[in-house]
Amino acid sequence: MQIRYFLALCLLPQYVFAQDANVPEEKPQLCFVEPPVSSSLNERESLSGINKSDIVIISDSSAATMDDKAHFRGNVSFSQGSRHIAANEAILDQQNQQLNANGDLIFQDELFTVTADSLEAQMSNNSANLKGAEYWINGQQIHGEAKQLEITSNNNLILSGTNFTTCPPGDESWLLEARKIRIDSNEEWGEIWDAKLRVADVPIMYIPYMTIPVSDKRKSGFLFPSFSTSTTNGVEISVPYYWNIAPEYDLTFTPDYMTNRGLYTKTEFRYLLGEQQNGQVNVEYLGKDNKLNNNPDRYLLHFSHQGAIGDNWRVRANYTDVSDNNYFNDLNSDVNRATDNQLSRIGEASYFERNWDINMRVQDIKVLGEDELPYQVMPQLGFNYRQTDIWNTIDFKFNSEITNFRHQDNQFATATRLHMAPSLIYPIQGPAGSLTSEIKLLQTQYWQNASILNPDLDDTVSRTIPQARIHGQINFERPAMFFEQEYRQTLEPQIQYLYVGYQDQSRIGIYDTAQLQEDYYGLFRDRRFSGLDRIADANQMTLGFTTRFFDETNLEKFKFSVGQIIYFEESKVLQDNIFQEASKSTSVLAAELDAHVTDNWFISGAIQHDTENGKNKKNEVTLDYRPSNDKLLQFSYRYVPDLLNTNTNDRVNISQAGVRTSWPLTDDLYFVGNWYYDLNEHRSIETYTGFQYESCCWGVRLSYHYRIKTNYDDDLSEIIDGREEFEKGIYLNFVIKGLGGSGPIGVEDMLDEGLFNYRKPLYLRN
Known part of the structure; x- marks a missing residue:
């Protein structure tokens, strides 16, 4: 039995680097807070022949002295380039190149919008100071308050006595207070000093220094540590470090200390080669696993690469190796899941022309839990030719290969x-x-x-x-x-x-x-x-x-x-x-x-029936109820007789029934659950129950998981200290949005947790 608590304060964005076609993009729930807009914002646009470098001042009334001061009153609009100031009153000191404004004051440029009690701007170096300010990062959920806000000559933002949140106004679900925040408009990152995080107005964490993104740009730095506790691993803490080496390279290093096992390190290096090739390298290592009697070293090595060379060549490589068969069952790897039992090692290069192609391939497959090893392909060369209408609409094809098998x-x-x-x-x-x-x-x-x-x-x-x-x-x-x-x-x-x-x-x-x-x-x-x-x-x-x-x-x-x-x-x-x-x-x-069947009901099924013996060789059926995109109730059953168990070489009959559901209880609260039962063994093989609450600025998930645990015979079998047949746990995930990303909250991924992933109801053609 294990209980885990996970606090996700991601200080770096969920960046996009090497594309993953097998993973759909999950769009986080966003509640953008619209900044205030002055009625005079568009007045400059209505004027023709104005250069962007010119200073334009519009007001209801004005009084000015040559080479001294100009006083503007009523719907004052001050614009220069992308910067705009709206106020009830403004004084322009021409000798000192200074502008003072107050009264319903709004400052806006490409990066942020600010309201304030007063403004002092130095036009000679394009700097400004605002007091009693409220600010909004344009295009983001981030907004907050500051006693004093300074806009530097290079358009950076310095806030003193400030706070910020991504929650709507009036909702203080979480608030980050800080002595000082500096936002670099060029790097699009913010630095925070002496920060205090409040949740429901209760201070829960002090952070002396941290950085946050205000866009999707990547930057080197520590990700926020994650904490968990379980009876399997004990107290666990990990502190990931992200290194933005270059636009084409990055690396994430995660030391993960488990009191019951030891120090588990995970390193992921990713790269781009031009616009058409990408890959990654993973190295994971746990020295002397204290959970096992003989304290073995456990490791993983992974390399993958794919892409195109020019218009005709395609290349692909994939290699994974682990220290033992139960590596994925015992450790939380970044490469494979516990249900994956085949490690593919393949290298492939192909050349394509209109009527012919050639390919070269080497392949080795490691099957976890099986004593008999598959043959290795070392190498294989293939040539294919095709030609349509060679004679009276007859097509010709020629497929060939030469393969060397090793063992x-x-x-x-x-x-x-x-x-x-x-x-x-x-x-x-x-x-x-x-x-x-x-x-x-x-x-x-x-x-x-x-x-x-x-x-x-x-x-x-x-x-x-x-x-x-x-x-x-x-x-x-x-x-x-x-x-x-x-x-x-x-x-x-x-x-x-x-x-x-x-x-x-x-x-x-x-x-x-x-x-x-x-x-x-x-x-x-x-x-x-x-x-x-x-x-x-x-x-x-x-x-x-x-x-x-x-x-x-x-x-x-x-x-x-x-x-x-x-x-x-x-x-x-x-x-x-x-x-x-x-x-x-x-x-x-x-x-x-x-x-x-109806607007909300779908059914799909397949059967293979031996008509001579009167026995079914395979049955499966799925019944779905989907009244809307966010509501699902699915019943399923499958039967496969005389199936070979590769672990025991025995023939077994598979007869399993299950139910899965995802249902909104309110606009923000979801319930997701599944239950699968083995009718032959008369036992539950997987149960998952989860409640998730998600607003636009935070989310929490509480889930219970009980499932059969896959354990393979391997070289460590003599020293394993009683691996359990089933594992169960209670998990708590808490995500604060806006400090780098939306985190792991999402209903779709809950449907895919466990041994039995969600299957779409049917694939009918449009």
């Missing part, structure tokens, strides 16, 4: 594989349907090195397999009426004949091959296995159809698909090298459904 265990075989697949395609397409005919020749050559575990492999294998495929689809549509509503219904039957020749492949090793899923769209594939080590023979026909309903606005409201394969000959090629004729004459009957 870290010398007991496994190694191999080099050369594969070439020329094909001719004759497509006929039209509004009423399509008919595509394809012939292909699959030519593969293996050079293998047998091993102790694979003694029966041939040194060289040449495999030539012909393939023919005909796929056709017809589109019908008609008007339909259901429940007094007019629809347009389509009926889209499709048929496919597939022939793949047979060849004995028992002398070929398994290097990158696995069986593919038999969902509806998978029934129309031309292969049964991924990879190329097994090419299943086929003499079969696939029948299926899809029907859709479109409403008057052409929005899809309903889609149903069902299909099945009829085997004319039984396939002899199996993945596990057991060559026996299967008894099945048909595949599973695969069906999928997506329906917008």
Whole structure:
């Protein structure tokens, strides 16, 4: 059981550096406080022929003495360039180049707006002093008061006896009081001395010095420390430091001290290479983990890079390594989540032209918790060519690759594989349907090195397999009426004949091959296995159809698909090298459904039914109630029999039901919860309950989490001191907005916390 308290006073903005396409931007709730506006602000704009460097003074009445003083009264407007002063009265001392103004005084420029009791401005150096001031940072939520406010000649702002907040006027949920604040208009950062933070008018923290952003510019400095306490890690404190090395580089170093484990350091370095390439490096280290009996060192190394070189080249690299299988389960890494169990190591470069492309790749995958290691691709070279209308609308394609497979265990075989697949395609397409005919020749050559575990492999294998495929689809549509509503219904039957020749492949090793899923769209594939080590023979026909309903606005409201394969000959090629004729004459009957039942109800589901044995191979269904964008109630169920447990190599049946909800209780208070139950084990496997309150200047989240904990067997298994099967905790997050960013408050991320992420209800076409 653990309880965590997190106070987020982010002193740096949530900067954007290397783009992350997999993470959507979450827009914080903003309540901009509009500064006051003088009725004379736009009078200068109405005057034509005025240079921006000229001084323009407009008033109801004026009295002036040559080379002495000028006195202006009533709706006084003083403008020069982007600066504007509005007041009831102003005195201009021409000899001393000084302006004094008072009465309903408003000062405004590009950066801020200020109201004050009085103003003294020196026009010779563009400086000013205002007393009894209230100020607003233009375009930001920040506003406050100051006994004295000085505007320097280089347009910096110095405030004495001041405070600021991002809350609306009259709302003092939080207030930062300071002896002095200096805002640099060029760097767009503020320095604060002798600050005292008040929450609900109660002082809770003293800060002798701090910096804050007034825009999205980045700056080196300490981020505010975070504190937590738990029975697992003990008292925990982290003090991140952000180093803005250059516009193209930055680094964040986070020392995280846990009383139960020790000092855990996390370093993240990010870079840009021009406008088209970016990457990052992560190093995490925990020396001598005190939580484990033998005090092992634990670490993580991560590198990623992606981008384009010129118009034709694309590059990608990714590498991650950890000290042990349970690293992500025990430690709060910045790279992966606890539910991730595959570490991908890949390097890839591709060159693209209009009709051809080449690619080079090396790949290694580390699977946490599994003893058997996958094969390494060291390297793979690929060449693809395509040409349309080579003769009488016939298209030509040529796909090829040469791959070298290695293994870290010398007991496994190694191999080099050369594969070439020329094909001719004759497509006929039209509004009423399509008919595509394809012939292909699959030519593969293996050079293998047998091993102790694979003694029966041939040194060289040449495999030539012909393939023919005909796929056709017809589109019908008609008007339909259901429940007094007019629809347009389509009926889209499709048929496919597939022939793949047979060849004995028992002398070929398994290097990158696995069986593919038999969902509806998978029934129309031309292969049964991924990879190329097994090419299943086929003499079969696939029948299926899809029907859709479109409403008057052409929005899809309903889609149903069902299909099945009829085997004319039984396939002899199996993945596990057991060559026996299967008894099945048909595949599973695969069906999928997506329906917008009413304005608020959605249903989606899929089933794979073995018609010969009368058993379901897979079921899943989701029912969503969404009366608005911020209201969700989802029920789900899934059933998968005879699933292999990679940790125990046992076959298990998965039968789980769940419910998930996100619901606003008031305009600012949300409830988010989910609960998933294992019907076979008769136990809850995950429960999440969270309440979140968020206003425009602060937010708080209280949540409870109970879930099954993934624990892998690893090299540290002998020294682990009783890892629990389940983990649970109570978490409290408190965010003050405006001191650098909006923080981690957001309902969308609450939906994705845990083992079962939220799935959209359906993907109907518009």
